[in-house]
Amino acid sequence: MTIKEIGGEFEMLSRLTRQYPQAPGLVKGIGDDCAVLDYNEEQYLLVTTDMMVENDHFSMKWQSPQQIGKKLVESNVSDIVCKGGNPGFAFLSMCLPKSVTYEFMEDFYAGVYHAAERHNVILAGGDTTHGDIFVFNLALTGLVKKDSLKLRSGARIGDAICVTGELGGSTAGLKLLLHGKNGFLNDYLEPLCRTADEGATIAKYATATIDVSDGLGSEVTHICEQSRVSAVIDYAAIPLSPATISSGSLLGLDPHDFALYGGEDYEIVFTITEKSIPELKKEFDDFRVVGKILDPAEGIHIFRDGKKFPVKKGYDHFSL
Known part of the structure; x- marks a missing residue:
């Protein structure tokens, strides 16, 4: 097998x-x-x-x-x-x-x-x-x-799901290269992760954290599995750069899928109570709310145009 x-x-x-x-x-x-x-x-x-x-x-x-x-x-x-x-x-x-x-x-x-x-x-x-x-x-x-450590297992029902920066740029660059297209490649060729100061600031307020290695959909799923909760991701709220959107248009592909299922963006996905968001923004504001933690019975899904869609698997080394 x-x-x-x-x-x-x-x-x-x-x-x-x-x-x-x-x-x-x-x-x-x-x-x-x-x-x-x-x-x-x-x-x-x-x-x-x-x-x-x-x-x-x-x-x-x-x-x-x-x-x-x-x-x-x-x-x-x-x-x-x-x-x-x-x-x-x-x-x-x-x-x-x-x-x-x-x-x-x-x-x-x-x-x-x-x-x-x-x-x-x-x-x-x-x-x-x-x-x-x-x-x-x-x-x-x-x-x-010890009081700053944040694991994947701390998310609670009602928490907001947030992500730093913009997503999908790395996968967009890779797909441009694979298809022989010109465009913005730097997010793939030279990705930069968040700094220790930024991570520590987020950890002061977050309830759970994970980095974006395998795509937003995969990372949210990992948090849900470890925290024993479910989640909804707001499709329209997923942060994409203009370059990533242009790459999607050039390739005839949905750039949101680069963010959801691509990976190697090395941003931070975190959950946080609604009341803590204004406090975090006073110290660090390069993030966006992209979803919410739900009761386990709700399932993990994406909300798009008034409809729910299941979250697909993110990058897997043995899926190809």
Whole structure:
């Protein structure tokens, strides 16, 4: 039986990790953006890891080594900051083809160091081996104050669902490249995640958080599953940039689908009580309300033109 046949990567992980052991000091294990470990009286230790595989997460046809290095760091930092944490030490593991040049790796590391400097990340170690294609994996630690940690499991009925920035730009750029079209590509080639200060400010007021790796629909579903609630997403409220809207028009596709089911925007989706929204806006206002948390019996759906539509699955590595 293939992974696709059992329901995809998330169903596979759910089955394989159902019986993973609990351990003293493990506050939150599998199922959130980071593992959360007890660290000291005031802080938790956050640990995350993300892998990028050639011809899946990046392509030499349109990305430079420096852009690949930047994206690797940004994707990991996003997991830390969306929990309200500060990123710390990084560990880089690489699978390199034997034909790789020193100049390529020099440029790649320049991208890693550029993004690391932006987020005060220190590269502290890693591993290297050889293979047929490039594979890069970054493991990243971080620290978060215990009273600032926000997991996916804190959403409550009546909370507003919000998202920072604009969505869909990364998928729009990728689709333009795949179709040989000209347009705005930077959100795909050089995505930037939120900073630790922004994440910490959101965490002061949010009830649950998650970063946008797999699309708004997928991230809201993850929050609902962990919080044991349901949700409605307002189709008309999904924030799209003019460039993303233009890309959709050029491609003959709905740009809202880029936001809902694309991913790699590295924005933050969060839930918040209605009364806390004005307080958050005094400190950070680059977000929009895009939905509401509902009773579990309501189901997870999108509200568009007066009708309800079920939320489809977001990006899944084994769905193609």
